[in-house]
Amino acid sequence: GLTTAQRAAIQNNWATVNANMQEMGDALFMRYLLANPGDIQFFPKFASAGVGAQLRSNEAFQEQTLTVFQFLGQIVAKLADLDAAGKMLQERVHSHKPRGITMAQFERLLDLLPRFLQENAGAHGPCADAWRVAIANLMPYMR
Numbered sequence: 707g708l709t710t711a712q713r714a715a716i717q718n719n720w721a722t723v724n725a726n727m728q729e730m731g732d733a734l735f736m737r738y739l740l741a742n743p744g745d746i747q748f749f750p751k752f753a754s755a756g757v758g759a760q761l762r763s764n765e766a767f768q769e770q771t772l773t774v775f776q777f778l779g780q781i782v783a784k785l786a787d788l789d790a791a792g793k794m795l796q797e798r799v800h801s802h803k804p805r806g807i808t809m810a811q812f813e814r815l816l817d818l819l820p821r822f823l824q825e826n827a828g829a830h831g832p833c834a835d836a837w838r839v840a841i842a843n844l845m846p847y848m849r
């Protein structure tokens with residue numbers, strides 16, 4: 707599990723994300739889609755915009771990234787109860803399955819998060835490491 711200090715590191719840093727959530731969501735998804743360009747096809751509502759600078763001004767894209775980050779915020783708020791957080795994530799994995807999206811996609815997105823927060827949200831090393839521990843604890847719920 708997470709230590710109290712690890713949970714505090716994640717939750718305190720998330721305030722920085724909250725202050726700029728749209729921007730953060732857009733930037734993480736850009737990073738994800740640049741690394742996995744084919745995955746834009748999962749999103750009919752903005753696939754035609756293509757993976758490029760113009761995507762960031764696409765309203766459907768923005769709505770999607772904000773939705774995901776708001777959800778991640780709920781996970782962050784629940785980290786004291788990893789089982790509850792894991793079950794929330796499990797529901798999302800189930801809701802994505804009919805769209806052909808698997809745990810592999812979730813894992814690739816979450817894998818980007820610790821370094822992303824270091825580079826974009828001022829997270830320090832221990833915070834990034836705490837995220838790695840949290841993700842490792844949540845991963846079994848997504849299988």
Ligand code: HEM
Binds near residue numbers: 778805807
């Ligand atoms: C919709 C969360 C990763 C594709 C949603 C929704 C949430 C969500 C809350 C709206 C409710 C629902 O349908 O369940 C997350 C979280 C993720 C994640 C927390 C990772 C930690 C991904 C990835 C992809 C993806 C990696 C594709 C590569 C979609 C699609 C929709 C969706 C296609 C429906 C969009 C629409 O047409 O409105 N996601 N998602 N998601 N997500 Fe995810």
